[in-house]
Amino acid sequence: MVAAASIRSVNVIAASRGGAGDVVDEIVELGGEAVAVRLDVANLPSIEAARVAALTGIREKWNATTIDVLVNNAGVGLFAPLGAMTAEDFDTTFAVNVRGPLFLTQAFLPHLAKGAAIVNVSSSLSRHVSPATSVYAASKKALEALTRSLAAELGPRGIRVNSIAPGPTATDFNGGAMRDSDATRETLSAQTALGRVGEPDDIADAIAALVSGDFRWATGERIEVSGGVLL
Known part of the structure; x- marks a missing residue:
């Protein structure tokens, strides 16, 4: 799981082999913001794909370029x-x-x-x-x-x-x-x-x-x- 922190909250990128859509839904229901990416940590190409997806997600959703957690x-x-x-x-x-x-x-x-x-x-x-x-x-x-x-x-x-x-x-x-x-x-x-x-x-x-x-x-x-x- 990767998180990009804003001033008032922690915006979450949730990663799993299944895409973590259920986790994102739960975060949104609690008033937070999140995006999901697919990631299989045992697969090196999957790690690279998740990196690209995560960076795209934080740039498009929160205009962020770095990760805090x-x-x-x-x-x-x-x-x-x-x-x-x-x-x-x-x-x-x-x-x-x-x-x-x-x-x-x-x-x-x-x-x-x-x-x-x-x-x-x-x-x-x-x-x-x-x-x-x-x-x-x-x-x-x-x-x-x-x-x-x-x-x-x-x-x-x-x-x-x-x-x-x-x-x-x-x-x-x-x-x-x-x-x-x-x-x-x-x-x-x-x-x-x-x-x-x-x-x-x-x-x-x-x-x-x-x-x-x-x-x-x-x-x-x-x-x-x-x-x-x-x-």
Whole structure:
């Protein structure tokens, strides 16, 4: 997701493989402004096409030429025990979770405003262990290392780069298991200090705070928003 900030609000470019039209509709209903672009972060030509579409969108809709916030939140989790993990699973996981954020950031780097903020969405699984999540956890740990490296590299331009690490959250990730399965929600809720799984707004609010001026002195950080899972 890419956002171009105006003085009074944040105008959003929402990107997904399906075009994110539903997200745009929701933003508009709430009184905001947004446009949608198609993006498959595992596909490098798609990244370039999304870059062109995003720049066209912010120029035509808001007369803007730079981007103030970049959130790399695409992710895939292909969970399997070691004996069942395939090379294709590994390649897909790292293509989406690591290579995608790297080359998406590279593509938009010339268009980021001085003082822009980048947020990479990691996972609490980069801290604690869970069976059958080895490749996914490794990809998120790699993303956090990438975050720190880019924070050092882009700091001279005033660009902050941080990572947010959600815990179990009720989204459509992993087939919506944490949203739709009462048994899964009950099990995971029991593992958190705050006694529930996260909701999308819990993560969105944390990202909004992180890219705001209130966090202007934070870069290269990993901030976990997991309700205290498996402390």
